[in-house]
Amino acid sequence: MGLFDRFKQGLQRTRAALSDGLSGLFRGGRPIDDALLAELEELLYTSDLGAVAGELCAELARLHKRGELKGEADVRAALRRMLLERLGPALPEPDLAVVPTVLMICGVNGSGKTTSIAKLAHRARQRGARVLVGACDTFRAAAADQLEIWAARSGVDIVRQQPGADPAAVAFDAVDAGIARGAQVVILDTAGRLHTQKNLMEELRKVQRVAGKRLPGAPHEVWLVIDATNGQNAIQQAREFTSAVSVTGLIVAKLDGTARGGALFTIRKELALPVRYIGTGEQMDALLPFDPEAFVDAILASELALASNGPRAADARGGA
Numbered sequence: 272m273g274l275f276d277r278f279k280q281g282l283q284r285t286r287a288a289l290s291d292g293l294s295g296l297f298r299g300g301r302p303i304d305d306a307l308l309a310e311l312e313e314l315l316y317t318s319d320l321g322a323v324a325g326e327l328c329a330e331l332a333r334l335h336k337r338g339e340l341k342g343e344a345d346v347r348a349a350l351r352r353m354l355l356e357r358l359g360p361a362l363p364e365p366d367l368a369v370v371p372t373v374l375m376i377c378g379v380n381g382s383g384k385t386t387s388i389a390k391l392a393h394r395a396r397q398r399g400a401r402v403l404v405g406a407c408d409t410f411r412a413a414a415a416d417q418l419e420i421w422a423a424r425s426g427v428d429i430v431r432q433q434p435g436a437d438p439a440a441v442a443f444d445a446v447d448a449g450i451a452r453g454a455q456v457v458i459l460d461t462a463g464r465l466h467t468q469k470n471l472m473e474e475l476r477k478v479q480r481v482a483g484k485r486l487p488g489a490p491h492e493v494w495l496v497i498d499a500t501n502g503q504n505a506i507q508q509a510r511e512f513t514s515a516v517s518v519t520g521l522i523v524a525k526l527d528g529t530a531r532g533g534a535l536f537t538i539r540k541e542l543a544l545p546v547r548y549i550g551t552g553e554q555m556d557a558l559l560p561f562d563p564e565a566f567v568d569a570i571l572a573s574e575l576a577l578a579s580n581g582p583r584a585a586d587a588r589g590g591a
């Protein structure tokens with residue numbers, strides 16, 4: 272199954288809200304007028320497009336005044352272009368040129384951080400890489416236990432210490448073990464710290480510094496996991512994290528049947544950070560490298576278009 276089909280499957284609710292809503296607005300060949308544009312703006316807001324909804328509607332209104340929007344197909348095409356502009360280009364997965372490549376993962380409790388780490392490890396294993404995870408969340412004993420279970424399922428090594436151990440020391444040992452064992456990827460889990468606890472944020476900075484002492488340049492990526500269902504609260508949490516450590520990208524979890532993917536556009540606008548992966552379910556292969564075209568087409572294309580267009584270019588890019 273290609274990326275487009277996986278996005279399409281995981282984002283059914285988003286497509287129902289946005290794409291099916293668009294079809295409803297134009298039912299019966301309804302012409303574009305001020306009333307329709309007002310209903311369209313409401314639709315975009317209810318699709319969780321949030322901060323970008325007003326911008327999109329203002330631009331659509333300008334296009335309408337210039338006579339560039341004749342009907343539903345024109346509106347869909349314009350929306351597709353504007354949404355893609357706001358997401359930016361797709362980024363490749365880490366090329367693993369540095370051995371080991373150290374990935375530091377952070378996020379609050381309940382964001383989907385631990386399961387995202389397990390899925391990242393699974394993806395790297397599928398690429399033929401030897402993987403090691405470091406259980407740097409020593410704040411909760413259950414966190415390391417859960418990570419150990421996931422590591423066993425994924426067939427990857429784990430480095431952990433006793434509850435209450437220095438998280439930075441675990442990070443150092445994990446990077447050291449990764450080097451000694453010839454791992455291509457080392458993934459550092461960190462405490463699911465509350466973003467309001469400044470002492471824990473300082474601990475996060477220390478983990479980042481100490482990893483770099485063992486291997487200059489590490490961590491090579493710092494990815495923040497955020498829960499797409501938490502809306503503005505997730506964005507505020509993310510701001511705190513980005514002020515504490517050098518976050519290089521986002522993993523947006525829980526963009527599946529329980530959430531609306533429109534939240535991703537607000538996240539992208541507010542944080543100005545690239546989205547590296549999105550989680551669309553609980554399965555081990557339900558963490559997908561973010562492909563803006565596949566994502567936008569999956570939430571915007573009508574069912575009629577999906578049926579008539581045949582295989583997508585996104586499918587040609589391969590499954591994940």
